Every structure is written in C-alpha cells, then in structure tokens.
Amino acid sequence: MSNISTLSQSTRFADISTMSDSAWRQQGSLWSNLRQVCDLLAIPAPATADQEDTVFQHVRFKAGQRIHRIGQAFDTLYIVNSGFLKTVHIDEYGNEQVLSFPMKGDLLGIDGIHKQHYASEAIALSDCDMILVPYKTFTALGRVHVELEQAMFNVMSREIVREQMMISMLSALSAEAKVARFLTNLGERFNQMGYSGRSFNLRMTRQEIGSYLGLTLETVSRTLSALNELGLISVEQREINLIDPVALKTLRRLPPAKARIKVSEKVTALVNKNLLPQWNGELAAALN
Template identity: 45%
Template sequence: MHTSKFAKMSANPWRSAVPPDPKRYTKLFSSILDIGELLQVNCSHRHELNGAGPQFHHRRVKIGELIYRLGQPFESLYIVRFGFVKIVLRNAEGDERVLTFSMKGSLLGFDGIHDNHYCTEAIALTDGELVVIPFEYLLGTKCFYRELETMIYMAISREFTEEHAGISLSSSLKSEARVAYFLEELAKRYAAIGYSSREFSLPMTRRDIGCYLGLSLETVSRSFSTLALLRIIAVHRQHIKILDPELLHRFHSSPLTPVQKARNIRSLSLNPLRLERIDKRSHLFEIEH
C-alpha cells in the first residue's frame, strides 16, 4: 500500500536517518568540551577547559567491524561520534544476546573496568567513527581530568538505564507491543540527536531486533506486518515511517490484544478483511507467547 511511495524515498535509505555532514569526516581529534557536547553532558568548568586539556583521537570503523571482543584486555572507552554499534553478550555455547544499540553520543566499553577485560563485544552496524578515551586519562588529577571523569560517570549511568529498559521488554510486554515500544524509543533517540523521529532507517537486522527483544526473527517480522496493517507504521525494507506516533504509543501501553486495539481505533476504519488478517496474526502471537 505504501511500498511505491517508499521505493522513491528509500533510494538512499540513510537520507533521513543521517543527514550528510562533510565536516565530521575531516576532524581527527576531540577535546573534552567536544566530548561533553557529544555526550550531551554539561561542563561545569567550560571557561577553564576552553582550549586546554588533551585531545582524543578518532577511530574509523567499517560495517561489521569488531571494535572490541569478549575477553580482550581493557584499555579504552569509546564514544560513538557517528554510526551505529550493537553491544553483544555471548554465552559459553556462543548464543548471542544484543544488550543495546548504540548511536551518536553513546558510551561503549565500560563493562571492562571491573576486571580489566571487556565482558561484551561491540560490532559496527554501519560505517562510523568513535572517539577513543584511554582509561588512564580518567585517573589523572588535573581539573580537566576530573571534569572528564564526571562526564563519563554520568554517561555510564545513562547507558545502564537504557540497557535495563531494554532488558525489561523481554518479560513485561507481549511480542508486538515490544516491537512497538522499541520503535517508539528508537524514534526518541533519533530526535534527541537532531534527526527525524517520524521517518528513519533501521541499521540493525530483524534478527538483531529479535536478539534484543527476546523474540524470534519470524515473530519480529509478523509484528512489523501487524503494525503496518493497522496503519500505525509503513515499512519498506529497512525504512520505517511512523504514521501515527500516538497510536504507536497506545499500542504498547494498552493491555488489549491487537484485534481489540484495531476495533477500538475508530479513526482507522479498518475493513473486515483487514481485521480478519490481524486477528489471525494475533492468534499466532498468543500461541507463541
């Protein structure tokens, strides 16, 4: 229904998600002030830090590149300057659980502080760039080191909050509601860094989303189809358009089943055939979960 419209819009699937910015490719270092802006954390000694302190170099990464691996000796923290990264936890059998999807302003690698080895893996979902912060810099005694330490602590707290919110999705919501909540939260994160919250591309695969939400690939795909049938979102491959943010929120916050929600959303005027298709999908979800 919306496919032909999206076919034109998705010639460059990252157009709306990451607007081109030539300057970001030419900068080689970041100051502590730059890091504060990237982390969206206020610097209490801005005037003192202006032009002072160390410069932190950038690391370019390619799609699929392993930034650090499980068990690797811990040396540095990383801040995503642009691009997307997934943080993965693996068990002894090699099974994968995605803990979070990191984007611009996210802090990576702090799980290695405890025993000097990284406890997770960080894998680039797109080409991107990271700011590298050697951990020894946080142990300095000068003013700008203390300021950096404070900013890092605040960022770690925020990352833990976001990670725990993702983990709670695995138990508190049904499958379709988890996907709806995931899209709403991702839209908020895009908006927080200045991008569109209504139209964006998913840098992760459906399988990655399933590993994050505790769902199978098939269940994630059916959840997207259900939301599209309800005309809450429109989907074209990795490109997402949120047609009605309010209904997206109501979809995951209401305890009703998908077909009950569809029948209660009068403005959608869904025909009986569409309701029957949603009802069948809802029945499958109830069997699986």
C-alpha cells in the same frame, strides 16, 4: 578517481552523521579536544576545558568490523562520533544476544572497567567514526576536573537505568508492544540527533532486532507487518515511517487478542460502508 569515490561516500553519510565541525586532522587522522568530546556526550564541559591540551584520536571502522571483543583486555572507552553499531553478549554456547544499538554520542566499553576486560563485543553496523578515550587518560582528567568525574557517574547511572527499563520491557510486554516501543525509541534517538524521528532506515536486521527484544526474527517481521496493517507505521524492508507515534508508544500488552480483532473488524466494516474515511491509530486508541 579515488578522490571522487571518497567524496561521494562522505556526501552519502553527511545527512545522518555530521562530523564534529571543529575536529581537525593531523597526520592523516582526526582528533578532538576535551570540549568537543564533552559536547558529543552532552555533558557540561569543564570551564577550563579549552586550556586543556589533551586531544583524543579518532579511528574509523568499516561496517562489520569489531571495535572490541569479549575478554579482550580493557584499556579504552569509545565514543561514537558517527555511524551505527551493536553491542552483543555471547554466552558459553556461542549464542548471540544483542544488548544495545549505540549511535552518535553514545559511550562504549563501560562494562570493561569491572574486570579490566570487556564483557561485551561491539560491532559496527555501518562505517563508523569513533573517538578513543584511554581509560587512564580519562581517570587522570577526572582527578583534575571534578565535573568530569561527576559526569562519568551520571553516564554510568543512566546506563544502569536504561538497562533496568530494558529488563522491565523484556519481561512485561507483548511482542507487539516491544516492537512498537523499539521503533519509537529509535525515533526519539534520531530526533535528539537532529534527524527525523518519524521517518528513518533501520540499520539492523530483523534477526538483530529480535535478539535485542527477546523475539525471533519471524515474530519481528510479522509484528512489523501487523503494525503496518493497523496503520500505525508504514514499513518496507528497512524503511520505517511512524504514522502514529503516540499510539505506538502507549501500546501495551494488548489484553484479549479477540477484542483487537473485533475492533479492527468493526472499523473495517465502517470503512467499507464509507462511514469512516480511513483507519488510523487515533481511532484505534479511541476504540480500545
């Protein structure tokens, strides 16, 4: 019986979180070698990687569990092999700020290097399979394989750029644009993972999305409803369908809100007169 439930669970996740095919079990726990880790991170593996006998242990976390917490002594980096997480920063008053939603192939824990203590907290939003990379092991490897050191600089630089974009977005965009971009970004990441970038389920609550985007949960909910009304997406609970990804991605600070309303009124009138088949995002773009 327990076999069956285990099987059904792994089947349930098979569509979204494929395990590294060649990862292997040993003593009841999963292990990956250097090449597999590099593939997962989408960085070029050292030519001599296959001769490397270093292996990396996998650890499973259940939804809700913490991978590491703020202030905890730093000693290992984590790579997401499957599952979804959030990283949060908690200020001195206990307010939670979501910083990222890591998923397959993402690296966690970089912020712990600075003070040898994690600066953020990582929490599993679904059951997760994480690969442990002890920092000491990593730096030792970096000394042997120069490409690895280089790759690490690249990954960290990319993270810095990502956060710069985030800062830009937070201070420049309207709520609608923030939510729209959030959805298209999610879609692109799903795409890169080999899944549908147009149709997916949100793994996080409106609250968490709002925290991530600097909005309240009510505003997120209202904005999703509005994008739904506009025909740019369809949304029901956590099921998202991107109907017009292009319009979503280019949606900006929507200048005068009045103009928007006028346009949609115009279109609605036309639709009502059967002069237009239906409202769609392309039309919105054309009319704006």
